[in-house]
Every structure is written in structure tokens, then in C-alpha cells.
Amino acid sequence: MSRATSLARLAAAYGRHQVRRRFQRARPQLGSLLDVYAGEHLQPLTPIERAALPAGSRCILCGACALAARRYGSVRLPDLAAGHLRSWDVLPQAQADLLGELPDLEAAAAACPVGVPLGEVAAIVARLSRIEA
Numbered sequence: 121m122s123r124a125t126s127l128a129r130l131a132a133a134y135g136r137h138q139v140r141r142r143f144q145r146a147r148p149q150l151g152s153l154l155d156v157y158a159g160e161h162l163q164p165l166t167p168i169e170r171a172a173l174p175a176g177s178r179c180i181l182c183g184a185c186a187l188a189a190r191r192y193g194s195v196r197l198p199d200l201a202a203g204h205l206r207s208w209d210v211l212p213q214a215q216a217d218l219l220g221e222l223p224d225l226e227a228a229a230a231a232c233p234v235g236v237p238l239g240e241v242a243a244i245v246a247r248l249s250r251i252e253a
Contacts, residue, residue, distance in 0.1 A: 176241045178234040188231035
């Protein structure tokens with residue numbers, strides 16, 4: 121098969137793809153996507169959590185929050201601040217740590233040099249770490 125023939129077939133396939141794309145109704149795929157990841161207990165972020173993600177991602181792991189508010193259960197606060205950036209399959213292990221005595225997350229967030237909202241991040245980590253059997 122020559123190069124020209126290959127390019128013509130590729131162009132024809134792309135043309136068919138574009139025609140189908142324009143005239144077929146879009147099928148909702150969110151349900152099937154959630155079913156695929158249900159076994160790993162992965163959950164999508166809510167719109168509010170997605171909006172808070174950039175502020176929570178600013179953590180530089182300096183530890184100033186830990187000095188201001190000690191520890192959050194047995195999770196070091198710098199680990200909590202970056203908890204939503206870690207692999208979600210280990211979040212259920214952190215769930216037990218989030219049930220301990222609550223430190224002053226507002227004081228810890230106030231001590232943060234980059235302004236990570238630790239209360240919001242703790243709420244995201246707590247929600248994502250729940251496993252429904």
C-alpha cells in the first residue's frame with residue numbers, strides 16, 4: 121500500500137468520524153465511568169471541592185501548620201494539607217486518623233505561609249476516604 125493510499129484511507133476515516141460525531145446524539149457516560157471505578161472506591165470531586173483544589177494544592181510541606189495546631193489525629197498536618205494530592209486508594213487508611221481529637225485548623229491555616237485552607241482540605245480528605253461496602 122502506498123503512502124498516498126494510506127493518507128486517503130485516513131482522510132476518509134476521519135471524515136466518517138466527523139459526520140458521525142455531528143449527527144449522533146451524545147450518550148451520557150458518567151454512569152458507566154463511575155461503575156468502572158466503583159471497585160477502587162474512587163469518587164468524583166464535587167464542584168465546590170474542584171473550586172477549592174487550586175488553593176489546597178499550594179502546600180509546600182513546610183510544617184508551619186503543624187507547629188500552630190499540633191497534629192490532626194495521628195496525621196501530620198503537612199501530610200493532611202497535601203492529602204488530596206496523594207493516591208486516593210490510601211485515603212481510607214487516613215480515615216481513622218481524621219476521627220481523633222480536632223486541633224484548631226483555623227489557627228493552622230492562619231499560620232500557613234501560602235494560605236492553604238486546611239479545614240476545606242480536611243473535609244475533602246474525610247469525604248473521599250469513606251468507603252461504602
